[in-house]
Amino acid sequence: MTSITLSGVNKSFGANFPVIRDVDLVIDDGEFCVFLGPSGCGKSTLLRMVAGLETAYTGEIRIGERAVDKVEPADRQVAMVFQNYALYPHMSVYDNMAFGLRQAKTPKDEIERRVKEAARILQIEPLLDRMPKALSGGQRQRVAIGRAIVRQPKVFLFDEPLSNLDAALRVHMRSEIATLHRNFPAASMIYVTHDQTEAMALADKIVLLHAGKDMLKHGSIAQVGRPLDLYHQPRNLFVAGFLGSPTMNFLEATFVGQEETGARVALKSGEDLTVPVDGSTLASGASVTLGVRPEHLAPVAAAATQTLTRQVRAVEHFGEYSFVYLDGGAAPLIAKVPGDGGLKAGDSASFAAPASCCHLFDGDGIALPRRDSL
Amino acid sequence: MASSTTARIVRPVAVPVLGLIWLAVTTMPFLFMVMTTFKTQQESYSSSVWALPEALDFVNYRAVLAGPFLTYLKNSVMVVGISVTLIVLISAMAAFAFARMRFRLNDALFGLIVAGMIVPIHITLVPIYLMTRDMGLYDSPFALVGPYVATSLPISIFILTEFMRQIPKELEEAARLDGCGPFAIFFKVFFPLSGPGLSTVAIYNAIMLWNEFIFAYVLTSSTSTRTLPLAIWDYQGQYSSNIPAILAVVTLTSLPLIVAYAFGQEKIVKGMMAGSLKG
Amino acid sequence: MTDISTRSAAGGAGGAALSLRKLAPAVFLAPAVLLLAVYLLYPLVDSFRLSLLDWNGLGENARYVGLDNWKKLATDTLFWKAAWNNILLAVFSVVIQMPIAVVLAVVLDNAGKGSRILKILYFLPLLMSSVALGVLFKYFYDVNFGPLNALLDYVGLGAFAQDWLGDTRFALGAVIAVVCWQYIPFYMVLFMAGLASFPAEISEAAKLDGASETTIFWKMKLPHLKGTFRTAVVLSVIGALRYFDLIYVMTGGGPEGASELMATYMYRNVFSSFQLGYGSTVASAMFIIVILIASVLLRFSKRFETEV
Numbered sequence: 001m002t003s004i005t006l007s008g009v010n011k012s013f014g015a016n017f018p019v020i021r022d023v024d025l026v027i028d029d030g031e032f033c034v035f036l037g038p039s040g041c042g043k044s045t046l047l048r049m050v051a052g053l054e055t056a057y058t059g060e061i062r063i064g065e066r067a068v069d070k071v072e073p074a075d076r077q078v079a080m081v082f083q084n085y086a087l088y089p090h091m092s093v094y095d096n097m098a099f100g101l102r103q104a105k106t107p108k109d110e111i112e113r114r115v116k117e118a119a120r121i122l123q124i125e126p127l128l129d130r131m132p133k134a135l136s137g138g139q140r141q142r143v144a145i146g147r148a149i150v151r152q153p154k155v156f157l158f159d160e161p162l163s164n165l166d167a168a169l170r171v172h173m174r175s176e177i178a179t180l181h182r183n184f185p186a187a188s189m190i191y192v193t194h195d196q197t198e199a200m201a202l203a204d205k206i207v208l209l210h211a212g213k214d215m216l217k218h219g220s221i222a223q224v225g226r227p228l229d230l231y232h233q234p235r236n237l238f239v240a241g242f243l244g245s246p247t248m249n250f251l252e253a254t255f256v257g258q259e260e261t262g263a264r265v266a267l268k269s270g271e272d273l274t275v276p277v278d279g280s281t282l283a284s285g286a287s288v289t290l291g292v293r294p295e296h297l298a299p300v301a302a303a304a305t306q307t308l309t310r311q312v313r314a315v316e317h318f319g320e321y322s323f324v325y326l327d328g329g330a331a332p333l334i335a336k337v338p339g340d341g342g343l344k345a346g347d348s349a350s351f352a353a354p355a356s357c358c359h360l361f362d363g364d365g366i367a368l369p370r371r372d373s374l
Numbered sequence: 375m376a377s378s379t380t381a382r383i384v385r386p387v388a389v390p391v392l393g394l395i396w397l398a399v400t401t402m403p404f405l406f407m408v409m410t411t412f413k414t415q416q417e418s419y420s421s422s423v424w425a426l427p428e429a430l431d432f433v434n435y436r437a438v439l440a441g442p443f444l445t446y447l448k449n450s451v452m453v454v455g456i457s458v459t460l461i462v463l464i465s466a467m468a469a470f471a472f473a474r475m476r477f478r479l480n481d482a483l484f485g486l487i488v489a490g491m492i493v494p495i496h497i498t499l500v501p502i503y504l505m506t507r508d509m510g511l512y513d514s515p516f517a518l519v520g521p522y523v524a525t526s527l528p529i530s531i532f533i534l535t536e537f538m539r540q541i542p543k544e545l546e547e548a549a550r551l552d553g554c555g556p557f558a559i560f561f562k563v564f565f566p567l568s569g570p571g572l573s574t575v576a577i578y579n580a581i582m583l584w585n586e587f588i589f590a591y592v593l594t595s596s597t598s599t600r601t602l603p604l605a606i607w608d609y610q611g612q613y614s615s616n617i618p619a620i621l622a623v624v625t626l627t628s629l630p631l632i633v634a635y636a637f638g639q640e641k642i643v644k645g646m647m648a649g650s651l652k653g
Numbered sequence: 654m655t656d657i658s659t660r661s662a663a664g665g666a667g668g669a670a671l672s673l674r675k676l677a678p679a680v681f682l683a684p685a686v687l688l689l690a691v692y693l694l695y696p697l698v699d700s701f702r703l704s705l706l707d708w709n710g711l712g713e714n715a716r717y718v719g720l721d722n723w724k725k726l727a728t729d730t731l732f733w734k735a736a737w738n739n740i741l742l743a744v745f746s747v748v749i750q751m752p753i754a755v756v757l758a759v760v761l762d763n764a765g766k767g768s769r770i771l772k773i774l775y776f777l778p779l780l781m782s783s784v785a786l787g788v789l790f791k792y793f794y795d796v797n798f799g800p801l802n803a804l805l806d807y808v809g810l811g812a813f814a815q816d817w818l819g820d821t822r823f824a825l826g827a828v829i830a831v832v833c834w835q836y837i838p839f840y841m842v843l844f845m846a847g848l849a850s851f852p853a854e855i856s857e858a859a860k861l862d863g864a865s866e867t868t869i870f871w872k873m874k875l876p877h878l879k880g881t882f883r884t885a886v887v888l889s890v891i892g893a894l895r896y897f898d899l900i901y902v903m904t905g906g907g908p909e910g911a912s913e914l915m916a917t918y919m920y921r922n923v924f925s926s927f928q929l930g931y932g933s934t935v936a937s938a939m940f941i942i943v944i945l946i947a948s949v950l951l952r953f954s955k956r957f958e959t960e961v
Contacts, residue, residue: 053547074553086544090566099562100552147548385763392760393771399834400775406800407789423803468685477678487685490693492947494895496916497940500703500923500933501696504710524692527685556677585782587898592924603784607902610788617792624785631780639773646779647842 001064002029002154002188004050009059011045019045020057022219025207027188032181034199035192037209038242042220043192044159046209050190051080051157063155074103079148080157083164085140087132087147093119094128097147111150118149121183122176138169145180156184158191162198170198178202196243200227208239237365240291246323248291248359249333255279255286262371263360265290269329273306275358277368288368289361294323296357297335299343300350308333309350312343324349411435411622418617434622438609442597443626446605449515453601454583457522461530461579462572464523469534470560474546484535490528495588498525503592515601517593522583530575533648537571538564577645584631602627697940703933710929722934732935735906735913736942738825742832742914743893747886749833754840754885755878759870761841762848772845775838787902790831794818794903818904821911828900828912832893840885847881848874883954890950894943915939 004027011020019042027033035043048054050061052073061068068076087096094115101111119125122142132140141161148156158177162170178201181189193199199206208222208230209215222242223235234240240248253265256272263279265288266272273290282288303309310326310333322341326333326349335341335351343349360368410418411434412427421428471477472484502521503512511517541564549559565572587603594600597608609623635642704722708715726732757775761768778786793799794817802814817827856869864872897916900906906913906921919939923932 048547051547051551053550073547073550078551080548080551082544082548084542084544086542086548088545088548088563088567090569099549103553103558147552389760389763390767392756393764393767396757396760397771397774400778400838402800403789403793403834404777406793410792419798423798423800424807464684464688467681471678471681475678475681480678483682483686487689490689492891492943493693493697494916494936494939494943496895496897496919497700497936498693498696499920500710500929500936501699502692504699505691505696520688520692524688527689531685556681560681581780585784587782587784587902588920603782606782606784606788617798620788621792624788628781628785632777635773635777635780639776642780643772643776643842646776646839647846 005062007060011057020220021215030185032189032204034203034206036199036206038211041209041211043209047157047192051078052076077154079151079153081144081148081161083160085144089132093130093143097150100151114150118146122146137165156189203227206230235367237361244293246294246334248293251290253288253290255282255288274355275360276355276371277360279368287363291359292353294334294336297351299337300352303350307350307352312345312347312349314345407621410618411625413618415616434619438622446602450601453515453518457519457583458576458580460523461526462576465527465530465534468531469538470564472535473538487528488532495525506593513595513599515599521589526579533575534571574645574648578648700933700937704937706930708929709927722931726934735915735918739894739914743890745829746889746893750837750840754837755844757841758844778835783898784902787899791903821908824904824912843885847878851877887950891947
């Protein structure tokens with residue numbers, strides 16, 4: 001029983017500065033759940049509430065069957081890996097890992113067995129006698145994870161564990177954390193990050209959080225789901241814009257009418273497009289936003305239906321793919337095309353916006369229900 | 375051009391000249407002191423002040439050490455040792471509360487204690503004298519411990535609070551997750567991690583108290599209970615006009631700190647500057 | 654999982670720990686607060702109580718005299734002379750020490766290899782107790798056997814030789830000179846730290862802009878020391894107002910009160926004249942004066958800070 005249930009959780013700093021609003025969430029046994037969101041969305045606060053480090057909140061948090069709201073952090077059977085590792089600088093690697101077990105009066109031989117085992121898993125056995133300051137960033141990160149492992153927790157909590165590492169090491173440690181998840185299938189994991197790549201790579205479930213006005217209006221949770229669900233079926237403009245790089249292109253449009261194949265919209269730049277969603281709730285002429293991801297804009301030889309024709313302002317080449325910056329129309333667009341795309345600045349180019357890849361958001365920024373399933 | 379003037383004159387000429395002038399100003403009194411201690415009383419009157427002693431004779435030191443000097447030394451070591459230990463422990467605990475705990479009055483109480491740094495200790499002198507007399511501690515070296523610890527607390531708490539505020543809060547949280555209550559967090563994590571701050575506080579107070587005069591002067595009266603700064607005072611009365619002997623006492627009382635300084639100048643300079651560099 | 658689950662199974666442990674956490678600040682603060690209450694706060698209050706008494710400190714013959722002591726203090730020229738001397742000490746401490754300290758800091762900043770050893774030697778006076786220095790300088794200034802007069806004689810300035818501590822015109826100045834001698838290195842180190850915190854990139858940028866080292870010093874480094882200077886002034890003034898040991902040892906406040914300070918005057922009243930009540934009045938007045946000047950100084954330096 002390692003599930004985590006948050007019911008009606010609210011928190012504010014002071015009387016009128018809410019940070020967490022109306023969170024209802026279930027993280028299943030053994031699930032890898034990522035809290036993702038912009039800075040200030042309260043993702044770390046939410047994690048720390050599960051850890052027991054933040055106590056002033058309303059609502060209820062359960063770990064397994066047990067309500068833990070009044071339980072000390074050490075007694076929640078959780079272990080946490082901090083962004084800055086938080087290794088005790090005055091203790092050796094071994095003592096860092098053994099400290100919690102000693103506090104819990106675990107027998108000495110059991111401590112040694114667990115520390116050795118964790119060190120073996122993380123390949124830090126030769127480092128056990130070192131002090132933290134003699135370790136590299138990656139090694140410190142492993143020790144921090146080791147300190148979590150030896151506690152044999154029900155829940156692992158990771159607070160932006162990779163953001164202090166350089167890019168190459170980050171990718172490497174990311175895969176190690178995925179391995180860790182496979183090695184401890186029974187334990188649930190909550191992982192906080194602002195990096196969508198980490199979230200997409202690691203998560204069984206992503207919880208994307210609102211910040212600021214969105215949080216006040218819609219509650220903290222923007223969308224919960226599998227990574228690809230969020231990618232393909234964003235529930236609102238915020239989710240659509242947050243996931244994906246470069247971000248989704250948003251074009252202002254007016255609703256023309258509902259047709260057999262979907263909602264028909266007219267762009268400010270004149271084109272008519274059909275999006276396979278149910279727009280029957282909309283009045284004709286209503287303002288909507290069309291969204292299409294840069295990677296879904298495919299270059300085509302000539303303008304046709306469901307295409308956008310624009311002037312190329314600049315091209316950035318990355319070898320495997322290129323970003324094409326487009327001017328004209330009412331708003332600039334970005335297209336991500338394979339190879340060099342055969343385009344250069346000044347060209348006029350047409351791009352297909354396949355209906356199945358288009359998203360439509362109403363005047364409140366809420367996605368209209370899709371009629372196809374992706 | 376101004377910069378060439380700087381380059382030609384200021385650096386190569388003014389810097390060494392000024393540096394050496396102040397060196398002379400600083401060392402002259404010390405030179406006089408040490409030189410005189412090797413003179414006989416007769417010599418100090420008859421020969422020129424700046425004349426070298428006739429012989430490197432330790433007679434004055436021997437005379438001083440034959441007296442109760444070691445009793446003063448023992449009292450100083452004991453009083454300063456006990457006081458500094460208590461100061462470090464008590465101020466670290468208070469600093470931990472101020473730096474790390476949220477409670478009503480935290481800021482107000484901290485401000486009040488820090489303001490204690492300004493209070494002239496002389497206002498406490500008479501009441502403490504009366505209190506010590508009433509407690510039956512008058513003329514005991516232990517009478518000094520209370521006033522020494524209390525008057526050192528404001529600056530020590532200030533320094534250590536600043537220090538402990540720098541310790542990342544994640545360490546505290548990691549310790550809580552590892553099952554530490556407030557006391558284990560303090561003794562197992564914060565106290566050991568505050569080493570540099572604690573040593574600054576210890577050094578600063580050790581020097582201040584080693585040299586402390588007025589409480590020792592007022593609260594003790596016998597040779598057997600007094601500390602080193604009083605040794606100078608008492609010997610001065612006893613030897614009256616034997617300048618070399620008195621300066622030998624001055625030299626001997628200053629020696630322990632100068633020896634310590636020879637081993638750790640950087641730490642001692644840093645310790646002495648503590649509080650001022652932050653405030 | 655054994656250890657963790659048994660611990661939580663131990664029941665209301667969590668609740669007990671929470672209430673312990675509530676109590677913890679009190680426990681951590683208790684020793685400090687207790688000591689400060691007994692040895693700082695209580696004496697402070699008691700001093701004001703004693704200031705209302707006429708008492709020699711012995712026995713039960715203390716007599717309540719109301720504000721008589723305070724009235725006496727108001728017209729006590731000796732006390733106001735002492736307070737004035739404290740102010741002179743404060744002013745001259747600042748005026749003499751700060752410029753020399755800045756110059757020495759700059760000298761050491763430019764002294765290269767020699768600066769470390771010079772700094773170590775300069776700092777030596779700060780390790781000496783005021784009693785040791787007081788005794789040492791009493792002999793240093795001695796009219797007959799003192800090296801200072803001998804030195805003046807030697808360089809042909811024998812006419813300027815004085816009874817430095819025995820002459821009402823020179824006593825206070827002679828003591829101030831010792832205070833400066835001891836504390837200039839302290840402020841020097843303070844200013845050195847200030848200079849060291851001057852960002853190297855800024856002087857590099859200024860050099861690229863064509864500024865000379867002299868310009869950089871006057872226009873950039875010196876203004877950069879403003880904060881340090883403020884700290885130094887506050888420390889030095891508050892220190893001067895509380896001065897006791899050195900003067901007590903060197904002159905005892907004499908001759909004829911020429912170097913009397915508030916603290917030495919208080920001491921004399923209590924422990925020489927056994928006027929505990931009046932001595933406490935002097936101590937309390939000294940406390941009020943120090944607190945007043947300190948808070949004005951701190952407020953002023955803060956306002957200064959926000960304006961700049």
